[in-house]
Amino acid sequence: MPFERTVPKVGAALAALLACTVPASVHPHVFAEARLDVVLGAxxxxxxxxxxxWRFDDLFSSTVLMEFDANADLRLDDDELQEVANTIHASLADFNYFQLVTVDGKDVKMKPPAxxxxxxxxxxxxxxxxxEPETPIQLAGDIRLGVYDPTFxxxxxxxxxANMAVDGLPSICTRTVVRPDPDTALAENQQTLTEAFFNDPAGTDMSKIFATKLEIKCHA
Incomplete structure (x- = not known):
């Protein structure tokens, strides 16, 4: 698995989160509440x-605590938190940090976070x-932003x-949060979904069709 090659010392909890090979009966095992703030240029x-x-569920969080609490004091001190952060940083690189960023349906290349x-x-x-995007995204056309895990x-x-926020949006732009219905998403994308997706969707990169998205549309 890419994650194991990148971070050989990773704890089992984060390995499961970030690079698990998921069976065909795939469904989420880890849950997180998210907030996304879109920062506009000057x-x-x-x-x-x-x-x-991202704020993770209690069960997964307690597993991370057990894995990274090196001094067994039932808390994560600064050094232990830094190890968690470094592990996630290295691990998510192969997955574009779970980000979905498109303009008019085309993927936008993002810089790795510092x-x-x-x-x-x-x-x-x-x-x-x-x-940050490799090149600032012009507020034009159909911009879609979100978060998804390709492994499901x-x-x-x-x-x-309100947890998908953008301040100072020009009047020519509209902001909409899109929450796809799974059945509708499957029906609308039937032509592009492969047999591999239905047998084992993990890693097919198609889980993004189910992701909640912030849609920004701007017209002159």
């Missing part, structure tokens, strides 16, 4: 950066990072529309 004409926050921050609050693991192992959800 002129409010481009998308400059995406700020991500760093990932990890925190442990109220018994939950919290991950924060900021990424992790469900990262935006529980409220």
């Amino acid at each position: 002129d409010h004409q481009t998308v400059k950066a995406l700020r991500h926050l 760093a990932i921050m990890a925190n442990f609050e109220n018994n939950q693991l919290i991950i924060l990072f900021e990424s 192992y992790t469900a990262i959800d935006f529980t409220e529309d």
Whole structure:
């Protein structure tokens, strides 16, 4: 698995989260609530950066605590949190940090985040990072932003529309949170879904059709 090649010392918990080979009866095993803040450029004409926050469920968070609590004091100190952050940073590189970024249906290349921050609050693991497109995204056409795990192992959800935010959007633009219905998404993409997807969707990169997306449409 790519993750094992990248980080040979990783704990079992994060290996499962970030690079698990999932059986055909795939469904999420790890859950996280997310927030996405879209940062516009100074002129409010481009998308400059995406700020991500993921808050993981109690069960997975406790597993991470057990795996990375090297001194067994039932807490994650700064050095241990840094190890968690470094592990996730290295691991998610092969998965574009679970980001979905398109303009008019075409993928936008994103720079790897300079760093990932990890925190442990109220018994939950919290991950924060900021990424930038290789070239600032012009506010034109149909921009879609979201988060998805191509292995289907992790469900990262935006529980409220307000958790996908963009401040200072020009008046020529509209912001819509799109929550696809799974049955409708399957029907609409039937032509492009392969037999491999239905036998084992893990790693086919098609889980993005089910992802909640922030849609920004701008017209002159």
